[in-house]
Amino acid sequence: MSCLFCFSGDKLGPEERKGKYGDLWGQYADNDATFKVKLCGAPCAEPACWMGSMICSPCAQYKLRHMALNHLEPGSGWSNYKCCQGMFGGCCCIQPGNMGEDSCPQCCMCLEGCCCPGMAVSASQGMIMQRYSLGLDSDDVRIIRCNNCLQILACVASCLNICIDCEGDDAIVGCINLIADIVFCCVSGCMTARVYHEINEREKEAPKGNRMER
Incomplete structure (x- = not known):
């Protein structure tokens, strides 16, 4: 985790608030309130959830979304569900709210x-951040920047590997992709555990009257 300190913990800048992901995180960047546990501390706060979400992310996201929906609207079940809760908009024929969610x-x-495991956990986290006006702390910003950097690096390396034929390039690109996947898995697990907590x-x-019905 020491590599995270290579990235700034300053608030997201204007350029980082562009795009669908930027729009989602940018609206919370200036909020002072934060989660009860930092992203890096989530594995210690909820170790079982953290491990479980990395072993079977789809199951964890299913459970987490149900928890979030019924925390915000107790007893609502899945009635308020939409694909990614509509937080990332739509694309072509993929339009949240019109994809059979009601049925x-x-x-x-x-x-x-x-x-879409990344968007799934981001949507669940966004629901809680929106309800309680939670912001991003310095650890969040560093981890987001680190993860984004690795994903871009992996994408660029894969593209270059197609265009350029060098000895050992497959192994190098494979290592970069593996590191990016591991970081994504860990960050996703941390986000899941933190929202759960x-x-x-x-x-x-x-x-008592306002508690979620389990």
Whole structure:
């Protein structure tokens, strides 16, 4: 984790707030309140959830979204579910709210968790951040920047590998992709564990009548 300190912990700049992901995180960047546990501390706070989300991410995202939906609207089940909760907009024929969520929300959530794990956990986290006006701390910003840098590096390396034929290039690109995948898996697990922890802590603080029905 020491490599994270190579990245700035300053608030997201204007350029980093562009695009669908930038729009999502940018709206919370200036909020002062933060999660009860830092992203780096999530594995210690919820070790079972962290490990479980890395072993089977789709199952973890399914459970987390159900928790988030019913934390915000107790007893609502899956009635308020939309693909990624509509936080990233749509693309061509993929339009949140018009993909069969009303008739089969659980099936749609399974597909979301399998096909878009990063967006799935980001959407669940965004729901909690939006409700409680939570912001990003310095660790969040560093990890987001580190993860984005590695994903871009892996993409560029893969493209160059197609265009340039060098001895050992497949092994190098394979290592870069492996590192990027491991970091993504760990960050996704941390986000899942932190949202899980936040919901549980908020539930403990809430009056009995407002607690989520499990």
